[in-house]
Amino acid sequence: MGVADWIDLGQMDELGRMDTPVHRIDARAKASVTLAFIVVVMSFPRYEVSALVPFLFYPVALVSLGRIPCRHIARKILVAAPFALAVGAFNPFFDRQPHGALGVPGGWLSFASILLRFLLTVWAALALVACTGMNRLGAGLGRLGVPRVFVVQLLFLYRYLFVVSDEGGKMLRSVEMRSEKGRPLRLRAYGPLLGTLLLRSMDRAERVYRAMAARGFEGEIRELERPSFHFEDTLFVVGWLTFFIAARVWNLADGLGLLLTRILA
Amino acid sequence: MSHHIVEVKELAHAYPDGTEALKGVSFRIGHGEAVALVGANGAGKSTLLMHLNGYLPTERGEVRIGDTTVTRETVALARRAVGMVFQDPDDQLFMPTVAEDVAFGPLNAGLPGDQVERRVAAALERVGMSHVRGRPPYRLSAGEKRAVAIATVLAMEPDILVMDEPSANLDPRARRRLINLLLSFEHTRIIATHDLEMVVEVCPRVIVLDGGRVVADGPTFELLDDEALMLAHGLERPHILRHSHPH
Numbered sequence: 001m002g003v004a005d006w007i008d009l010g011q012m013d014e015l016g017r018m019d020t021p022v023h024r025i026d027a028r029a030k031a032s033v034t035l036a037f038i039v040v041v042m043s044f045p046r047y048e049v050s051a052l053v054p055f056l057f058y059p060v061a062l063v064s065l066g067r068i069p070c071r072h073i074a075r076k077i078l079v080a081a082p083f084a085l086a087v088g089a090f091n092p093f094f095d096r097q098p099h100g101a102l103g104v105p106g107g108w109l110s111f112a113s114i115l116l117r118f119l120l121t122v123w124a125a126l127a128l129v130a131c132t133g134m135n136r137l138g139a140g141l142g143r144l145g146v147p148r149v150f151v152v153q154l155l156f157l158y159r160y161l162f163v164v165s166d167e168g169g170k171m172l173r174s175v176e177m178r179s180e181k182g183r184p185l186r187l188r189a190y191g192p193l194l195g196t197l198l199l200r201s202m203d204r205a206e207r208v209y210r211a212m213a214a215r216g217f218e219g220e221i222r223e224l225e226r227p228s229f230h231f232e233d234t235l236f237v238v239g240w241l242t243f244f245i246a247a248r249v250w251n252l253a254d255g256l257g258l259l260l261t262r263i264l265a
Numbered sequence: 266m267s268h269h270i271v272e273v274k275e276l277a278h279a280y281p282d283g284t285e286a287l288k289g290v291s292f293r294i295g296h297g298e299a300v301a302l303v304g305a306n307g308a309g310k311s312t313l314l315m316h317l318n319g320y321l322p323t324e325r326g327e328v329r330i331g332d333t334t335v336t337r338e339t340v341a342l343a344r345r346a347v348g349m350v351f352q353d354p355d356d357q358l359f360m361p362t363v364a365e366d367v368a369f370g371p372l373n374a375g376l377p378g379d380q381v382e383r384r385v386a387a388a389l390e391r392v393g394m395s396h397v398r399g400r401p402p403y404r405l406s407a408g409e410k411r412a413v414a415i416a417t418v419l420a421m422e423p424d425i426l427v428m429d430e431p432s433a434n435l436d437p438r439a440r441r442r443l444i445n446l447l448l449s450f451e452h453t454r455i456i457a458t459h460d461l462e463m464v465v466e467v468c469p470r471v472i473v474l475d476g477g478r479v480v481a482d483g484p485t486f487e488l489l490d491d492e493a494l495m496l497a498h499g500l501e502r503p504h505i506l507r508h509s510h511p512h
Contacts, residue, residue, distance in 0.1 A: 014401065
């Protein structure tokens with residue numbers, strides 16, 4: 001399986017075109033709620049773990065109501081996971097101060113918190129793209145007032161991922177065909193390989209741009225339908241923001257625990 | 266005012282590395298003509314095509330589309346009049362679905378939604394690809410991709426169609442469909458290709474390029490049947506002519 005299959009960008013496009021209640025929500029509503037979600041999740045103190053747990057509700061809701069296959073998202077989260085691991089991996093060694101009632105070392109708590117935040121934010125962002133589609137998302141951001149330059153950059157970055165992964169896939173295949181089975185490529189061979197990949201991708205990008213220019217592209221990607229903001233969209237925004245604020249102010253996980261113990265007692 | 270005429274006068278172009286790709290090319294193509302642009306690799310075909318819609322700015326000489334000289338100011342007009350179908354459909358199809366890809370040009374032209382929709386439907390119908398409109402382009406076969414790439418250009422309702430190697434990578438049936446499609450167009454057509462058999466069927470006129478110059482310009486049967494001319498410029502007399510003109 002190649003890099004391209006692993007990232008499987010094409011499927012992301014297909015998921016984005018499905019028709020579910022979540023897909024029908026206006027891109028502006030989903031984009032702003034997801035942004036608020038990320039900001040709120042990031043605003044917690046560094047040792048916080050339990051209060052973050054209720055936030056799982058948002059990506060889970062997007063993914064399940066949007067009928068996005070879990071395996072698909074999980075794979076992409078795994079691709080990004082090494083970065084989060086690298087960021088937090090040393091915390092347990094440096095910060096051994098015990099914290100909380102259980103006396104867990106602070107380093108482990110902050111490590112867990114980093115991982116949880118990573119999971120939440122990446123999951124939410126992926127779910128957003130999967131149940132909106134990159135082009136609709138871009139147009140939505142544009143209508144939200146994000147400068148056109150950034151939106152077009154974002155869309156091209158996404159579009160050219162296909163280009164680069166395509167070229168990379170072809171090169172890997174030709175390398176595989178000309179190298180002995182099972183013998184890894186010498187490290188020195190990777191330099192020219194990457195250089196070629198860059199040059200080929202640039203050439204290809206140039207041709208794609210040329211084709212776009214030939215069809216009158218002048219720096220703005222337009223959409224066929226211009227959706228309007230409905231009552232459901234407003235409800236979506238207000239509902240989630242209320243939940244985020246509530247979950248930020250009160251530790252809902254603790255609250256639920258207390259409630260349950262009180263009921264049982 | 267007619268946009269259907271293409272006139273190139275003493276067009277020359279050198280790339281930044283010093284390669285002189287075009288050294289003074291001149292020709293005039295009239296309304297509704299189908300002209301093949303043939304020549305060995307590196308003869309200057311692609312460079313010439315890139316001038317026809319102003320992608321490469323004219324440095325020396327002149328390119329006229331209808332009554333308009335292509336300059337930095339008129340480039341938008343030239344791009345509306347000249348529909349360009351590129352060699353690799355994968356470069357041309359970049360939107361998530363076929364329909365969105367075909368709508369890309371008309372939307373850029375600022376047309377209202379219902380007109381865009383009408384053009385998309387008409388263009389896909391024209392190339393027989395209405396059934397794939399909701400599919401992602403990269404999932405199509407080479408023949409379907411080619412047809413859709415042509416539809417993306419037809420949707421802009423150009424007066425002139427410029428195609429770079431339209432029959433490349435097609436299986437015989439898809440190639441046959443393409444030829445019938447090309448024959449059915451009433452646009453002015455300029456087709457750069459190595460497929461000389463197709464040229465015989467589609468284009469009554471041929472322009473032969475070599476080393477950045479026009480070395481021959483005339484009726485297809487006459488030029489392509491001239492074995493000496495063909496061989497001298499890295500080409501070959503097509504089989505189809507050998508059979509129809511036995512010696």
